[in-house]
Amino acid sequence: MRWSQVISWAAVFALTATAAVTTRANAGQGIGAPGPADKPTVDPVKAAAGKNTFVQNCAFCHGLDASGGERGGDLIRSLIVARDRKGEEIGKIVAAGIPAKGMPPFTLTPAQIEELSQFLHQRVAEKASRNAKPINIVVGDAAAGEAYFNGEGGCRACHSPTGDLAHVATRFAPQDLQLRMLFPPRPGAGPPIDSGQRGPAPTQITVTLPGGEQVRGVLVRIDDFAVALKDANGSYRSWTRSPDVKVDVQDPRAAHYALLDKYTDRDIQNLVAYLETLK
Amino acid sequence: MKSVSIAVMLALLPLRLAAQEPLDPALLLKPPADAWPTYNGDYSGRRFSPLTAVNAKNIDALGLAWAFRLPSDNRSGASTSIKATPLLVHGILYFAVPDHVWAVDARSGREVWHYRWESKGGIHIGNRGVGITGNWLFFETPDCHLVSLDIRTGKERWRQEICDLNQYYYGSVAPVIIRNHVIVGVSGDDLDIAGYLESRDPETGALQWRWSVPARPGEPGAESWPSEDAMLHGGGMTWVPSTYDPDLNLMYLGTGNPQPVLAGKGRAGDNLYTESIVALNPDTGKLVWYFQSSPHDTHDWDAVQTPVLFDSEIDGRPRKLLAQASRNGYFFVLDRATGKNVLTKPFIKTNWARGIDSKGQPMPDPAKEPSPAGTLVSPSSDGASNWYPPSLNPQTGLFYVSTNRSFSMFYLTDLADKPQGWGGNDRGGYGESYLQAIDYRTGAVKWSHRWYGRGLSGLLSTAGGLLFSGDTAGHFVALNPSTGDILWHTGLTANISNGPITYELDGRQYVVVGAGDTLYAFWMIGDRGESGARKAADDRRSR
Incomplete structure (x- = not known):
């Protein structure tokens, strides 16, 4: 739904190239990123410790990946996890349990609660990410x-x-x-x-002027109104587009x-x- | 002498302030030449202006009247690209970027007031503008608030939370005012949440009704989801303003993509009412009819594009119609009283559908769903069209839309039975950009202009025989709406980033457009323009 406008008006012909390596990354923390600006940054060491705690105490009901199981709810989409920052919300539930839904109380230290919280926030961030790597694309003959x-x-x-x-x-x-x-x-x-280093091959262009003179070079910029190239001497030259100025673009791609x-x-x-x- | 001029200024001051008058809600039904009172200029979404002072014969003399550049100290951390369509009320333009609202003198481009919101987060990708009724302005913030300001002072009147930032919702859409309803929508595509549309009380901001985009459990449409859980997390954001037919008392909304966005395994079915055009009663929020542009989408092709309302003869019969050039590459014309499909035609080549079903809906090809090794799909997730406002011109019978023909690889990365979040991504690619002119009686593309780069633009057409668009190289361009021939252009500092508007003040026609961080106003330069504008005004008066 978010739509990143993949445009560079200054370098029209660089567009496709930049798009090819564009990652639609979440901006990370703070203003501009999805969710509240004060959401916790994940410390991978604490999250790893939290994962151990999770696997030992929680995974049996909530699933190894915290996405929910037959007995326990989905913690990735949990409102409690969404409102939690450093374990303060998760800790309350862990300590008290939810007897009506069959969840018993657990006795964890404050450090374990914080680590557990870090693990769950890490899982949420992974799921919300648009940057997961493909699993295997070498599947052809x-x-x-x-x-x-x-x-x-x-x-x-x-x-x-x-x-x-x-x-x-x-x-x-x-x-x-x-x-x-x-x-x-x-x-x-x-x-x-x-x-x-080997870079992308340049796009070549030939401009034919009203008198019949032809100028060849590397395309710098072209739109409906002007065209610019670097000629064989490395000089920048440009022309106003008109029916009398013919252009022939040769893109090796x-x-x-x-x-x-x-x-x-x-x-x-x-x-x-x-x-x-x-x- | 000095004291005299101050006295004169003081004497004039009340008049100057009096110019900032309330917006008469009746203007929303039939805007005059000197107002642009709602996102699309009027409720129809046509973005066709009857003004003719600037026209195909004199456009050579169109030149810069003023430019308003956003102050640089407001740029940190936020997108300051002007995506909002400014509203014009009594000589003042009102527009927003995320966390900021400005009132700017439409004659001079000078700031009247500026309001800044202290943000608690959220995606700052864009703000599409404000809504106004009476003395009250309404806008959304990225951190999930609807805020009302006094248009005379820019002072805050009230604020209401309209979504949960903790669930990664955010606000971006321009509110639309229908009588005593402030219609607001929500955004957010990261964590499997349900989209909805709300009506709020203009006086207090209190909730009047809420319509859920995913069907509610037990209600019609629920059968298009496999489970209650899938519905409650089913997406369908509401981030482009609705249109409205006062005679039918129906508002028309295009809804966003289902969630998880690219991984459809946990939401088998059509996923109503995501990616649909829906007709709602604005007084009750009840669904009257729907048409689904993209059943069970797995490519992020929100069908939010403006449902444009128009009347035309089809097969010799006058019809009340609606048209959408949808992000999935298909152009739809519907009967706007019943929702019945009149025609479905592609407006650009795509590769994802197996054909059109009996209801006029494209049928997705399962082979073109995202896959672990990647699937080559056209268009890319950015779509064949996007939120940029299109234009419908009743004089030419053409619907204009800024279009990409693009390709990307769609990867499925979450192979679980119940994927979450995006569940994949798309990477790529190649894209060509066009301005397409579609015959709305047949769906045929009558002319097409290809730009050299890649990008989209908002559009405006006028009775002066003009179609305004941006290109992909920072130009603002006027074309012949019948042929696509370029008539005029000027170079700006960025690509056009909103929908252009036009209005007439003091006998002169202005064309105003946003390009990046700057709002530009154009008018006819010199005697030729002024006399032309006055002549046109005289002509109108004498008619």
């Missing part, structure tokens, strides 16, 4: 992926498993590899061109974008499995 790479996908036109893609699986985690294949980063997202309408999900799985063999 590598041989079928290789066939698609060499055939239908047309990947061989630009890429080689012994050339630019040699050892690619050692450079990127599987999800990064998958996302870079589907949505290759555009300049602006990768390492700077002068850094010596265009074939990737065209595949988005053609891939099946199985094709994607197979391609990732194949790329994962390029260790």
Whole structure:
């Protein structure tokens, strides 16, 4: 529901690249994050200790993951946990129990209560997070992926498993590899061109002026009203868009974008499995 | 001399204050040229203005009248992008960003007053504006309050808690006033909570009624959920203002996505009334009819987009209709008296539906649900459209919507039988942005303008033969609404971030738009503009 406006008006063509690595992270604590600004920060050491306490005393009814069981309620969606900060609300229930629902009282130390509270707040934060990592995306058939790479996908036109893609699986985690294949980063997202590392290939552009002169270069910016490039000498040049000024944009990633309408999900799985063999 | 001018100023002062008059609620039914009294300008949601002083023939002379930039000391920690549509009441513009409200002179762009709210938290992603009736202004805060201010002074009148911040609800929507009802909604997508719409008393803020978006146990619609627990945590936020038909006395609301957001395993069924267009009686909060834009959604495609009300002939018969260009990529036209589907057409290519059922609802393809290894879906979770206000132009017969054609990978990460929270996420991708002009009698896209980058914009069309939009590169653009040809543009410091409005004061037409932290006002520059505006005003008087 939250909608992050993935826009950079200053660098229009950097957009897709930045989006590819965008994480829609919760902002953390304080103003701007989901929930109250004074919600507790989780200390992982205390939360780990709290987990032990939970497993020994609570998990039998509330489930190992605190999501509720046949006898005990869901503590992730619990209003008591939501209103708790450092164990003050949870501690009351633990100490008194809820006899009407069959929950007995427990004798825990204040430190144990705080740790238990930290564990539950950690579980809530995990569930509310939008940043969980995929469980396993290498589930395809590598041989079928290789066939698609060499055939239908047309990947061989630009890429080689012994050339630019040699050892690619050692450079990127599987999800990064998958996302870079589907949505290759555009300049602006990768390492700077002068850094010596391999960055995204620039988008080329040819501008044909009214007299017929052609200027080629690397696209800097384009919209309906102006176009700018860096020419072969590294000079920045720009023009007002008009019917007399023709532009031809050549994005080396265009074939990737065209595949988005053609891939099946199985094709994607197979391609990732194949790329994962390029260790 | 000096004392004389001070005396003159003092003499004028009461007049100046008198200009800040209460808003006559009758104006909400038929706003005059010098008012924009509710979020969409009027209750219909069309965002079509009858003003013609600025028009396709003279727009070359449209230039900056003033700019109001939010003070920098109010920027820390909060989104200060102006997403609110300002309201115009008696020459004063009223708008909000999270935790702040401003009153600004619509003629000069000068601050009249500023109200600051001390926040206790919540998501500060945006505030879509204020509601006004009489001397009273209403707005929501990210930390779950509805606050009423006095429009004359900006002083707080009362505050009421409308949601539970501890459960990660927050407030963002612009209240809509229908007679003695202040209609307010809630936001929050993180912890499996139920969305609702409320009506509050304008005098006290007391609750008049509350309508739950997920069906209540035992009531119609409950059969579309597997359990009471799933309903009570079923999502459906209410974060875009409703429209209203005074003749039918029905208000129309688009509802948000079900929860858990991407993991549907624990909520088998259609999940009514999430992602639906619903007609409610504003006096009782009772549901009169519903149409579900996205049954059992698993892609975060809130169907909150403005249900736009219009009358048109369909098959030779005059009809009272409603149109929505929904976040899932489908354009719907419904009979707004009955909710019966008139047409369903995609307004951009998508890949998630198997077809349209007999009720006119798209049928989701189970193969395109989020999966552990990722599923390539178009559109991405940001959607084919979003909250940005569309525009419907009765002169061209076209419905305009700012559109993304996008792709992303949807991952399912919570494989439990009862997933919680988001249960997954989407990452990616690729996106192309378009301004789509849809024939509302057929659903066909009559013209389409592709922008070079990616982004969405609020829209406004006018009887002057103009369609206003932002592009994706910081420009404010006017297009020919019949053809999509660009007629005018100007470069601003950020992309358009709200819905543009227009009004006429002292015989001159203004066009006002928010772009990031700045509100810009445009008018006709020089003699040509002023004489043109006066001529148009004279013409109107003589008619």
